[in-house]
Amino acid sequence: MIAVINSPIILVDASCYIYRAYYAFPPLITSNGTPVWVIYGVINMIRSLLIRYQPTHMAVVFDAPGKTFRDNLFEKYKANRFKTPEDLYIQIGPLCEIIEAMGLPILRVPDVEADDVIGTLAISCARSGNSVLISTGDKDMAQIVSSQITLLNTMSNIIFTPKEIEKKFGVPPTLMADYLALIGDRSDNIPGVPGVGKKTAQLLLNKIGNLKVLYDHLDKISTLGLRGARAIQNALQVNKEIAFLSYKLTTIKTDISLNIFDYQLLIQQENINVLSLLFTQYEFKNWLIDLKLGKWLDKYRFLKNMPSNQWFHNMSLCKKNNLLSDYSGEKKIVKIIHNAEMLYHWVNKINIAKFFIFSIYTDIFNVATANIVGICLSIDTKESAYIPIKNNSINNHQSFLCLEEILSTLRPVLENSKIKKVGQHLKFSYAIFRRYNINLVGMAYDVILELYILYGTVNCQDIKKFLDKDTFDAVTNFKKNYDSYNENNAILDVQNMQIQSLHAAKFVMSLFNLHHALWSKIEANNKLKKIFEEIEMPLISILSRIESYGVLIDKKLLNAHAVELDYRLNALELEAYRLVGAPFNLDSIKQLQEILYNKQKLPILKKTPSGAPSTNEEVLKKLAKKYPIPKILLQYRSLAKLKSTYTNKLISMINTQSNRVHTSYNQTRTSTGRLSSTNPNLQNIPNRNHDGRKIRQAFIAPADFLIVAADYSQIELRIMAHLSQDIKLINDFLSEKDVHTATASEIFVTALHLVTDEQRQQAKTINFGLIYGMSAFGLARQLSVTCKEAQNYVNRYFKRYPGIMQYMQYIREHVNKHGYVSTLDGRKLYLPDIYSTNILRKKSAERAAINAPMQGSAADIIKKAMISVDNWLQRDAIPARIIMQVHDELVFEVHHDIVNSVVKQIKKLMEECFIIDVPLKVDIGVGKNWEQAH
Template sequence: MHDKVLLIDGNSIMNRAYYGLPLLSNSEGVYTNAVLGFLNIILKAIKDEEATHIGVAFDLKAPTFRHEKYKEYKGNRKGMPDELRMQMPIIKDVLKAMDISIFEMEGYEADDVLGTLAHQCEKIGVDTTVLSGDRDLLQLATKHIKISIPKTKKGSTTIENYFEADVLERYGVTPTEFIDLKGLMGDSSDNIPGVPGIGEKTAIKIIATYHSIEEAYRHIDQLKPPRAAKNLEEHYDLALLSKELATICVDCDVCFDKDSLKIDNIYNEATYKLFKQLEFKRLLEKFEGMEEDSYVEDLLTEHLIETKEALDQLVSQLQQVHKFAYYILTEGMDMIGISIAYNENEAYFIKCQESMDDAFCMAQLKDIFESHDLQKMTHGLKEDLHLFNRYKIEPKSIVFDTFVGAYTVNPTRDTYGIDDIANDYLKVMLPSQDELLGKGKSRISYRAIEPQQLLTYACHLSSIIYRSYDLMHAAIEEYGMHELFYNIEMPLIQVLYDMEYYGIKVDSVLLHDYADKLKVMIDLLESEIYELADETFNIKSPKQLGVILFEKLKLPVIKKTKTGYSTAAEVLEKLKGEHPIIDKISEYRQLTKLKSTYADGLFDYIGKEDSRIHSSFQQTIAATGRISSTEPNLQNIPIRMEMGREIRKVFVPEDDYIFIDADYSQIELRLLAHLAEDETLINAFNEGQDIHRLTASQVFHVPFDEVSSLERSNAKAVNFGIVYGIGAFSLSQDLHITRKEAQEYIQNYFKKYPSVKIYLDNCIRYAKNRGYSLTMLQRRRPIPELASSNFMQRSFGERVAMNTPIQGSAADVIKIAMINVSNKLKSENLRSRLILQVHDELLIEAHRDEVELVKQYLVEEMENAVQISVKMKVDVNIGMTWYDTK
């Protein structure tokens, strides 16, 4: 085998790699996309070229001889992005580990080093390939020196190869004449001036005729066109300077030793460690005999769909398959495009643009999305349903949502982005949206991304959904969560979408009145607080409030912070009774929060056209499986205080409709009785006894009929506290009793309900042994805290282990009820609709003609959501405002 030298333009290829791959980082936050892309390019080049020797040249930051001749040289270049600059030392470390020679020379550019090395290789009769994205290097091409330029077109990278004859064919000039061409036309990227008014076409004609700038100048009288002749005559010195700046030096004082370039053992232990650290999973497969690694890097064929013909062809292909994954890439209301994958090796990105806008693309795909026979997978179906509604599409057979699937498999993660799924299931690195676009003020649009980078990113979205589907489905089956996912979590998406779509009506006049009422109460409280403090101050300032309470009024200091006295809610709670100002401050805080969050805050969310608030309902937030409400949070309205409850008065039904509110009665305690198999509790619930009065009787040794309201209230705190794994300290705080008394309450509770104690202990034991807890419907919650050496962490884990099976089962039950109620209303073609869920409560906006029917369906569906040993009980109320239903 004959020798073949491969020379790499380091800066150029790093730059191309950086923009060619999405911005990736390893788990330590080190950016790696340029390094990975660079390695992929050069390793492929080594293989394709059958190279035996390799060298990489880099630019140094110091000025070169060109800067000395022309200070403005490269003066208009933007600085290297920080994310790329950080990767330059890394690639050099990697190359050193791979024993690949690196060349850098002060006063010269990488081009000059490459030119010199290529020239010396030619002298000793060795064929050479120079790999660079810079066409300036075409001047180096000869019969034995090939210039290879990577070129990206329509999503795929090809290599343009130029020997001497190829340059002449492509540009009409020889490689040496290419320098003169640059001298005449200049180069804006390097800030080489050239001759004003002479562009590429004119320059090619002149050099093709006269072969050099000097010869053209000698024939200035015959030179055409006349304007070019005039400009060359006036700017001849500039032309010669430009030619000099464009000329690559081929005789630098580079220490050349061909043997030092020999490719030998690039996959060594040092390289392996670096690749492992950088998390280059696929590249690790190249290391034979070293530690095996299950990670893979992507080799995905990308297709850009930007013509109607190509889209028609893709639609035809989709009609022939059984399933495909899609992802609709949006930015606000702007649809960027649609990513589609129907096999593991390739993906398509339909780019929305003027010639093929979002409405057109969705119209072309309408039959595909509405096909019963074609199974579809996506990520974030609920958001898709809003989009489909916009384009009048009624989707069918969307069988899997990887967003909800990933949450179901592991509900304790902070995020469930496609990048998380790529890493967790496929061991593929993909940037998150924030990594790709940036955050805050520096965030850019998808449309501002380099086209190849967007194509790569977009194609990966659907490909990852497609490829992770089988793995995620297998995990769901392995964990016994088939029913939970396919019969609860997936159908729930439609229910939550419907709730978001309908929203809930707000009476703006009532909301204004409520805000005014709050303001009056806040102003009055403010005056009373100032009077009690005997001065005015900023009540909202913890620092100023601390001075008033602990210095002026001499109240006992409970807790200090770095900046002074703590005035947190728990501190005020401990100070209750010490001074009348404390209650006033607590009430002031509650009312100001009510005003800012709800009285004032809700106005921003009221729809101008329908006067309704369309909250977002999230099913992937809480580890227990509970649904969350955001923007605004309608589940967090403070109902313990009357003014908090009054906010519900502003929520009203549509004309001819009425609110029906159905609330599970003590669902968690009923589930505890069932799960613990406690006969006393089961019988009490099934016989309709007052469970809190029963507990008070049992715990405080008082006859059932003689339990006082305070004893019942305390027993209620014990009942619910037990569900949450409450300790004596917390219970004593809640009930304002001593820790000893609280401990006695808990011990007496467990004496009377021994099965509950056994059950809770078993919950902890099970979770410690398995590392997770389970609900009735096999919802799994990992509890790594149980294995912690930290006592506080471990105690937290034990509380979670006790609570999750109960609270998580309650969440499962309410979800089943929501699905069944919603389906019943639809199947009976009723106008009534489910519009809100708050923990154990469902709110229906019922048509007046359907009230009795809806009440009947609510009770039937909610009380029979699951079959357990305890009767489920639902309280149903109607009203003309949400407030009236409670």
């Protein structure tokens, strides 16, 4: 029995930590070649737990080698897991040595899985009246969550109580083992019941009962209104034995024999000498410095041992001394602002400096609902000020300021365009301040955008080859502190305010260092500086306003379309059942493999990496030419994806008050400079088929307004004409010929007026395919012709446009030499795979390099168009606004009284915002909805 203690007992799933560190952390190797990144990652995560929760009792639980009772129950249990990689395995021993030297109990029970050890301990501790926190990413543990047992997801740092478990999985913890038994678990190779997915399992368990009750009342399934109810009932009957076997495999044992007393879970004093030897051996230099300075777990001991009534006293001492140490032991001045006088003092300092860096802390990363819980300010790299927010962070303690007073005092500097601001993800900060009626201006430098302008989306290891050591250190330090910032972002209470202020200070200092390192490089390149100052930074406020305003949606129309899709999906299912002669799950790859290849005896055209016959789209398209079932499957998948990805997703994301959806645009996610759209993604809604157009019909204009869609015509081909300086292609555009018809005329050796629609479509495929670097083999597949015919088309194409061939050759040479290509404005687009030793990846990078300057230039042009048009709309207070950006298209809401004049001006601004050797052309449509206007 474990005695009742005040702090939570923490149980760590070591395997989860180890594999997270192995796959998530960049490889770290000592000077003699020993891998140590797993050790580094796991210990960092454990230190974070210690600092965050200050436990007195804890256990790090490892899996014991050898088989367990589950292996005896089911021979294929975890059979699909790979053997532990050698470079991971050799780190486990040293990791255990460090954990033990830290004074943390390690548990490893022979013939018993770590899950069962954790489950037994958790239940035993909870029965003794203790609260238990299990740190794991394993969903199996959700079944033992209760009012006293919570989970900490190691990937997201989200705490799961019974309420959160039910919200995430759709069933309460008491039904989690039953739920996993029905749906199976691919990671552990638990079979589950074929044909029963997540939604079905949730409905069955919530409406009928647990697995045993469900099997006693299978006849009730027909009363639930499930699609394919009879097939589900049959699947359950046929697979009853498998279902109960899966239940045994998924159920955490909570009654294993453990002789664990409370003193065995008590955290002991760390062994400094052993830690010093291990840190020296494995070259953890920063940790060694911390250890020698007495800072290894100093913050943890400080918080753990300090009575709560002493905290404010010690805090006041910190305020007097104005000194806090960061992890390296370097002294930084960090002032915690707790009264109006201190805040006014900092505002005066900012007014004098005309420059400051800031970072906002919020409880969640959601513009619409986030609450500001802290703000950090700095004007140099030596001193910063942290402002905790009363009501949010410290339980209304009287010595701190409320948000209204803080923002009222900061408003003059935030709204002063002459005071330059530095930050990261400033679009988020801009939107948060707008919610409080503050117009953030003077946004001069966004460090994330600086990094993106210089090195694109490549990660730190990829860009190391492009960076000098000082800048690389600044980047990695920023990333380290950024991760730390996010990890601790929402952890705010009285007992860790000092830690929070330290994290905030470290973060803004790393922002400062990285800004100076990156800006010196951008400033030295006039083209990059111009892109940053004239394109990327001005877009921040424009994109934020577009996101905030949103797009009006006809919910009734979308719901009607969803019902229609359900009807058609049902019809396809029934037709598939008829062809096969029995019901089956069209979403189950395993069942499809059985039906297509074992029962229907269709030819196996391709296999998966595991050796199973493939059922992917490419294979099904080939099979559909001769066989009916693959054709049905393709139609089913297309409709199901449309319904889940667009129709259902859009419906679920409509704001109930405004009937609008609010997407989020990201400036730094693509390698070519294009904007991306998420939550929901509005940029990939199909427009070439009936169902995609039905969805676009739901994007409507409000009363007295119309939708205007302005789309650049053949912009990438026009850019290719400019880049390649091919005389023939330039003349085709200057003479306003239809480029695809002209190409068809040359390739198919026929007069312009005799070119058929099919020939024009093929020429269009060739035009766009080749500028995307497509090979003759790829073209043959696209056009459904032989490789010889495709090669003849390619030869004729380049004979017609020799300048394009020369340009492509130049690009290949340039990217192989420099590792990047450039847009017309000079934006660098990096392709790190060009240095890959894998020939396929290298060739893929070469093909991408051919199109990247065109796609990247088109992205720069549409961004300039957005800025030009938005400036006009804002300056002249026109009753019109941009509501979407979709690749080469801008979509507007325009008041119907002025639509003709606005269309004319939009066309003018978009066509004149960028000058190349052939004219840019914009096609504009108008309608009551997006589909009409397109």
